[in-house]
Amino acid sequence: MLVPPAILALVAAAVFITLLAARIRRQLSLVPSPRLGGPVLGNATAYATDPAAAIQAADVQCGPVFSIQMLFTQNIWLRSNVLNKFYVNVKEDAWSFGWGMNLFLHPVVAPGYWDHLRTLVGSLNRCINRSEALDSYAAIARDEAVTGFAQWAQTNDTALFESASVLAHKVIVRCLMGPDFYHHNVYELSDLLHKVEADIGSIFNFVLPHWVPHPAAKRLWKARDRMQDIFRERLRERASDPNRWADSEDYVSHTLRDRLTVHLTEFFPAHHTLLMFAAHTSTVASISWTIAEACLLKQCLIRSPERLAILRKELLESPSVHSSPLLHACLKETSRHYSGINMLRLARSPVTIPDSNVVVPVGAVVSISPYLTHHDARNYYRATEWFPERWLEGGEQFRPAKSADEVTYLGFGAGSHRCPGEKMAGTIAREVVGELVRNYDFGWAASGPPKDFGALDFTKIGSPWLKGDAHVRITPIAKQ
Numbered sequence: 001m002l003v004p005p006a007i008l009a010l011v012a013a014a015v016f017i018t019l020l021a022a023r024i025r026r027q028l029s030l031v032p033s034p035r036l037g038g039p040v041l042g043n044a045t046a047y048a049t050d051p052a053a054a055i056q057a058a059d060v061q062c063g064p065v066f067s068i069q070m071l072f073t074q075n076i077w078l079r080s081n082v083l084n085k086f087y088v089n090v091k092e093d094a095w096s097f098g099w100g101m102n103l104f105l106h107p108v109v110a111p112g113y114w115d116h117l118r119t120l121v122g123s124l125n126r127c128i129n130r131s132e133a134l135d136s137y138a139a140i141a142r143d144e145a146v147t148g149f150a151q152w153a154q155t156n157d158t159a160l161f162e163s164a165s166v167l168a169h170k171v172i173v174r175c176l177m178g179p180d181f182y183h184h185n186v187y188e189l190s191d192l193l194h195k196v197e198a199d200i201g202s203i204f205n206f207v208l209p210h211w212v213p214h215p216a217a218k219r220l221w222k223a224r225d226r227m228q229d230i231f232r233e234r235l236r237e238r239a240s241d242p243n244r245w246a247d248s249e250d251y252v253s254h255t256l257r258d259r260l261t262v263h264l265t266e267f268f269p270a271h272h273t274l275l276m277f278a279a280h281t282s283t284v285a286s287i288s289w290t291i292a293e294a295c296l297l298k299q300c301l302i303r304s305p306e307r308l309a310i311l312r313k314e315l316l317e318s319p320s321v322h323s324s325p326l327l328h329a330c331l332k333e334t335s336r337h338y339s340g341i342n343m344l345r346l347a348r349s350p351v352t353i354p355d356s357n358v359v360v361p362v363g364a365v366v367s368i369s370p371y372l373t374h375h376d377a378r379n380y381y382r383a384t385e386w387f388p389e390r391w392l393e394g395g396e397q398f399r400p401a402k403s404a405d406e407v408t409y410l411g412f413g414a415g416s417h418r419c420p421g422e423k424m425a426g427t428i429a430r431e432v433v434g435e436l437v438r439n440y441d442f443g444w445a446a447s448g449p450p451k452d453f454g455a456l457d458f459t460k461i462g463s464p465w466l467k468g469d470a471h472v473r474i475t476p477i478a479k480q
């Protein structure tokens, strides 16, 4: 009897899938897996509860390469300075940053966006790192800081992270999108950002096919569509008066002038959604933690309160906030001490981990941990302390050992996806923190210091914020 071709094709497909699954299982079985809690979901639960403790415990149990099953996704972790270096240099076609982002950002980006990520990030890099652009962003940050802090000073209790988030959002919209988006849409964009943040971590985004209209997906699609409408409206207005935008330093204007990106306008909304995440969370963390640490200095005498006096003097005597070594050191230390728990790539082709039998299979998530690298006593003197002096001239003995084979500082990433926004974020943070230190006295609000300074919220994309926020009070310094 003749077997119909459709059945033959089905049988062939089933055999192929079985062989592939067996191969993946064989490869995975070479990756040790820790026992962090009960069976089945124990590891995933331990990671969700306290990711830093879970990864540290797994490292102790399994050594530098291990895997943690997160529901349907295999997350393979690499934990050594040498493997950090290896990781950041693996190319996009093997371990993809874009595909990793797509695991959770897919409901808010237009199909096809990730194919243009390199081109768009390249244009961002060229635009925002020019001195004219950085000067203009510094002026915007100064302006928003002056207005913002005048408002903070009108109340006795300011929620630090929440208020710094409003301030940073305004600066970022003005710099990246321009004055028209700022004028018409700044509050709506903030609202959209918060709505997207609230739904982007929904488990259904990971486990269901992308087309399933579950409630979180529907809300995210609505936010994506509104972002597209906002861009359509603003770009239509700009097209009717092109001369007005000829010299504008905002990044939207740059992409409209750049011949490599001008034809990609349909992807601008997705790109700016990604940038709102990339730029916002970590810049807010940088500003807020530095202010919180300064409040702590004042409160806690054993932690050298004179640092704050030195910083204020240095800022008042320097021609600009950008030439204060101590302010640079404080912000660099904040990005070391309060860095993200993980970096994430999606494996697109099998890669063998050096000095091991492990082959990372296609489809696995691969991670390293900036946070744990920065808190490792083998890498940093007083590793678990916020200690800015380590970055100052003469503080060399506190700097991490430099070896060409290792990466021990990942505050802004390294290798193929190093952050293009480092200078912009530094410029904004120095203007904002500098304005506060020079012109205001500040400390905790009447509710006192946060109960647990170690309660880091690692659920955000980027640097952690403080769970439950911190409350501060600022008062203008009387000018003589």
Ligand code: HEM
Pocket: 097, 121, 124, 128, 275, 278, 279, 280, 282, 283, 286, 335, 343, 344, 410, 411, 412, 413, 414, 416, 417, 418, 419, 420, 421, 422, 424, 425, 426, 463
């Ligand atoms: C203090 C603030 C910031 C911190 C700590 C920070 C940190 C980082 C880190 C660690 C990475 C690497 C991620 C990885 O390899 O997985 C990264 C990438 C990136 N950051 Fe930042 N960032 C900050 C501000 C900004 C700003 C202001 C922008 C935009 C204007 C920005 C845009 C990006 C982009 C587009 C990437 C991806 C680069 C690529 O795909 O090659 N970041 N950032």
